[in-house]
Amino acid sequence: MKLPEKYDGENKNRMKALSQVVRPKLGDTIPLSVFRVFRQFSALHAEEILGRTGTKVVFQHAGRQLGIEVGKSLHIDDLQEYLNRVFEYVEDNGIGILSVNTDEEGKMIFKLDECITCAGMPDIGKKICHFEVGIVAGAVEAFLGESVAATESKCNADGDDFCEVTVTV
Numbered sequence: 276m277k278l279p280e281k282y283d284g285e286n287k288n289r290m291k292a293l294s295q296v297v298r299p300k301l302g303d304t305i306p307l308s309v310f311r312v313f314r315q316f317s318a319l320h321a322e323e324i325l326g327r328t329g330t331k332v333v334f335q336h337a338g339r340q341l342g343i344e345v346g347k348s349l350h351i352d353d354l355q356e357y358l359n360r361v362f363e364y365v366e367d368n369g370i371g372i373l374s375v376n377t378d379e380e381g382k383m384i385f386k387l388d389e390c391i392t393c394a395g396m397p398d399i400g401k402k403i404c405h406f407e408v409g410i411v412a413g414a415v416e417a418f419l420g421e422s423v424a425a426t427e428s429k430c431n432a433d434g435d436d437f438c439e440v441t442v443t444v
């Protein structure tokens with residue numbers, strides 16, 4: 276399966292526009308708690324309208340757009356080298372510390388430590404890092420040139436010690 280046309284071009288311009296910050300006094304960083312409030316309150320309100328599954332899909336697809344853009348910007352043919360650069364991007368941007376957790380037949384399983392969205396949160400009984408799942412899925416898609424399925428198989432907010440993204444290829 277080829278990637279849909281909608282992934283081409285537009286998001287690159289969007290990301291460029293979003294990264295232009297002019298805040299001479301306040302700068303371009305914010306407390307993580309502010310990001311989490313934006314993120315979680317948005318998700319909770321989305322759940323009221325779209326339901327849990329719908330919300331998961333929306334956030335995951337948004338993350339995929341970013342993962343695809345990051346992946347497409349790398350131009351690396353070797354999978355290991357490619358993944359290392361993706362891991363670097365994720366860590367350098369404070370999203371978390373991403374690594375390969377284990378490999379199973381037909382699956383790529385990634386561990387995300389210090390997740391931007393949920394690290395340190397108490398167990399609220401659900402997995403909430405749909406955007407991060409999307410980033411990982413999108414990066415894998417960009418490498419393979421085809422769509423993949425991805426789920427969050429572990430999450431700090433669901434009582435685990437780290438987040439885990441399982442990509443089925």
Ligand SMILES: [Zn+2]
Nearest residue numbers: 393404430438
């Ligand atoms: Zn999580």
